[in-house]
Amino acid sequence: MSERSFVQSLNAVCESHRSLVCVGLDPDPARMPVSDVLEFNKAIIDATHDLVCAYKPNFAFYEALGIPGLQALEGTVEYIRKCAPDAVVIADAKRGDIGNTSRAYARALFDVFGFDAATVSPYLGEDSVRPFLEYADKGIFMLCRTSNPGAKDLQDLPVGQPPEPLYMHVARMAKRWNTHGNVCLVVGATYPEELGRVRRICPDIPILVPGVGAQAGDLAAAVRNGVDARGRLAVVNSSRGIIYASGGSDYARAARKAAESLRDSINAVLEREGKGWS
Amino acid sequence: MSERSFVQSLNAVCESHRSLVCVGLDPDPARMPVSDVLEFNKAIIDATHDLVCAYKPNFAFYEALGIPGLQALEGTVEYIRKCAPDAVVIADAKRGDIGNTSRAYARALFDVFGFDAATVSPYLGEDSVRPFLEYADKGIFMLCRTSNPGAKDLQDLPVGQPPEPLYMHVARMAKRWNTHGNVCLVVGATYPEELGRVRRICPDIPILVPGVGAQAGDLAAAVRNGVDARGRLAVVNSSRGIIYASGGSDYARAARKAAESLRDSINAVLEREGKGWS
Numbered sequence: 153m154s155e156r157s158f159v160q161s162l163n164a165v166c167e168s169h170r171s172l173v174c175v176g177l178d179p180d181p182a183r184m185p186v187s188d189v190l191e192f193n194k195a196i197i198d199a200t201h202d203l204v205c206a207y208k209p210n211f212a213f214y215e216a217l218g219i220p221g222l223q224a225l226e227g228t229v230e231y232i233r234k235c236a237p238d239a240v241v242i243a244d245a246k247r248g249d250i251g252n253t254s255r256a257y258a259r260a261l262f263d264v265f266g267f268d269a270a271t272v273s274p275y276l277g278e279d280s281v282r283p284f285l286e287y288a289d290k291g292i293f294m295l296c297r298t299s300n301p302g303a304k305d306l307q308d309l310p311v312g313q314p315p316e317p318l319y320m321h322v323a324r325m326a327k328r329w330n331t332h333g334n335v336c337l338v339v340g341a342t343y344p345e346e347l348g349r350v351r352r353i354c355p356d357i358p359i360l361v362p363g364v365g366a367q368a369g370d371l372a373a374a375v376r377n378g379v380d381a382r383g384r385l386a387v388v389n390s391s392r393g394i395i396y397a398s399g400g401s402d403y404a405r406a407a408r409k410a411a412e413s414l415r416d417s418i419n420a421v422l423e424r425e426g427k428g429w430s
Numbered sequence: 431m432s433e434r435s436f437v438q439s440l441n442a443v444c445e446s447h448r449s450l451v452c453v454g455l456d457p458d459p460a461r462m463p464v465s466d467v468l469e470f471n472k473a474i475i476d477a478t479h480d481l482v483c484a485y486k487p488n489f490a491f492y493e494a495l496g497i498p499g500l501q502a503l504e505g506t507v508e509y510i511r512k513c514a515p516d517a518v519v520i521a522d523a524k525r526g527d528i529g530n531t532s533r534a535y536a537r538a539l540f541d542v543f544g545f546d547a548a549t550v551s552p553y554l555g556e557d558s559v560r561p562f563l564e565y566a567d568k569g570i571f572m573l574c575r576t577s578n579p580g581a582k583d584l585q586d587l588p589v590g591q592p593p594e595p596l597y598m599h600v601a602r603m604a605k606r607w608n609t610h611g612n613v614c615l616v617v618g619a620t621y622p623e624e625l626g627r628v629r630r631i632c633p634d635i636p637i638l639v640p641g642v643g644a645q646a647g648d649l650a651a652a653v654r655n656g657v658d659a660r661g662r663l664a665v666v667n668s669s670r671g672i673i674y675a676s677g678g679s680d681y682a683r684a685a686r687k688a689a690e691s692l693r694d695s696i697n698a699v700l701e702r703e704g705k706g707w708s
Contacts, residue, residue: 178531212531215538219500226497248551249524250578253456253490260493273526275553275573277580295553300528302555305603309589309596318587318596325583 158240158269158291158334159385162358165238166205166384170429171415172375174206174242174360175407176391177228178213179221183396185403189217189224192403194231196395199404200411201236206387208360210244229266240268242360242387246295248273248280255283262287269293271338271360274322278329288332291358296322296350299340299363319346323353336360341374341388348377358385364414365393371414375421383427390414436518436547436569436612437663440636443516444483444662448707449693450653452484452520453685454640454669455506456491457499461674463681467495467502470681472509474673477682478689479514484665486638488522507544518546520638520665524573526551526558533561540565547571549616549638552600556607566610569636574600574628577618577641597624601631614638619652619666626655636663642692643671649692653699661705668692 156164166172177196179189186192197207209228214221232241243265247257254276261270261284269291272284284292297307297319307319319339326335337354339347341363351359361378364371371388378386394414398406422428434442444450453474457467464470475485487506492499510519521543525535532554539548539562547569550562562570575585575597585597597617604613615632617625619641629637639656642649649666656664672692676684700706 180534210527210531210534212525212527212534212538216534216542218538218542219497219504222497222500244527246527246551247490247524249488249490249522250576251580253488256458256488256490256494260490260496264494264496273524273551273553275551275584276576276578277583277585279578279580281580298528298554300554300557302529302557302559305555306553306596306600307555309599311587311589311596318584318589321587322584 158289159358161268162205162240162291162387163384165240167429168238169202169205170419171203171205172386172388172418173204173411173415174208174387174389175200175204175394175411176244176362176389177207177209177395178391180213183399185399185401189221190227193224193228195404196407197232197235199408200394201239203408203411203415204239206240206242207232208242208244208389226265240291242291242293243267243270246271246273248276250276251279251283254280258284258287262290269336271295274325281329285329285332285334288334290334291336292334293336293338293360294322294326296326296337297339297343297346299342303340303343320349320353323350326357327354330357338362339378341371344370344373344377347374351377351380356380356385358387360387360389362389364388365390371417372421375418376425379422379427383422383425388414388418436567437636439546440483440518440569440665441662443518445707446516447480447483448697449481449483450664450666450696451482451689451693452486452638452665452667453478453482453672453689454522454667455485455487455673456669458491461677463677463679467499468505471502471506473682474685475510475513477686478672479517481686481689481693482517484518484520485510486520486522486667504543520569520571521545521548524549524551526554528554529557529561532558536562536565540568547614549573552603559607563607563610563612566612568612569614570612571614571616571638572600572604574604574615575617575621575624577620581618581621598627598631601628604635605632608635616640617656619649622648622651622655625652629655629658634658634663636665638665638667640667642666643668649695650699653696654703657700657705661700661703666692666696
């Protein structure tokens, strides 16, 4: 991933795998058919790496397992580097703090754990996001309109003149803050209308689209509204829908099938829109 | 801390130590006079525990040191339990994710690391905060008006009819969500006016007040506006101003002096307001 910008790396792996699929690696001992997190993740990665553009481990699930969980997270990033060197690895961490502290978080995610990208929260404003953006070759996915029901509590509040929902204001801020060309956004698949509005504000910024699969967003609408004019720059994440496609010993094969099916469904939408892979 | 509510535990340690001071344990290798984080923290804790009501390690500074940093964080919480069993230990983590994921974060902070309280971000709305609130004996400090310059970017935006800044709207949400009596707020000392407004909305909710010391907030104004009617329920945090009071081998003694001076300055304000310790 060195030398190239994050957007270039993302585009390259999407093109070569003909895929906008991201697999969320969210290990949950209550649902995993094996007890070892690293073993579980390795099997998922082995089974899916040619079908996807990105992996997205969510820190919460590793922290919930304490130090051994975080060691498994380190091992997972290392394994992706070895087994799927062109995949983009996104730290789903939703960090954000005052400048001095965000600098330490950015160091943790990029220098220590070695991620290519991270999700960050915008609630503390520009100086809380800036230390992440200064890693110019990393992708910084700012939360904009999230996939959960409570998203409406703050993100839909009308602000400004003429009034528009806060999440649209955040999308405009993201554009203004994008001095290094590495700002990206997070908009849930569960709200395809909102996704379309954000895409119109930010026509050329990558958007991470969680909420297909277990959260049951409308996939076709999310793809149509989430991609850019060429049918690219959307990273469509499924976590539970892929990694827990089977709770049995065939979990890796089932994950491959689920990832393949998601990739094909997305590509069929792109095809219908005249934006298929060349 | 068992059997009692978080607010009762907080009040008890404040009364017995006659102190509203919280020490932020934010180890920075570039500024620490010793290289071992746990050794550094232990010395700070030994030197300050009778002067303070709380310790607040910020996860960023431990994550930035990788697994050994997180091991030092575990050791720090354990050490506080042993050496300062009545102190409240706040995880400054600013977490927040969709419900399923917030549950994992809450498990990490409370069950795995064993904190008494945590800071959380409100950007994802009620279902992202609810899994933390369900730990009824833990204190949940929601970010409201933070101490950094960028706080204005989102938190000051006028919302609602009649319009009021977003942070005031968040304070009202906090009150509504407080079904377990464990909601608390974070409002920076650097904005004493805003702190006063939040206190009027939430007269009986604990408020964590960072931003004295290195961030140079007006201490007297912050104390006057941050405490409740009895002069309690404000947790006044200083990190760098205490732990880096000296960069030399006398750092623990200097930290004690700085903590004592902060406690005394706060108590002098309480005294002038007729709200001193009985």
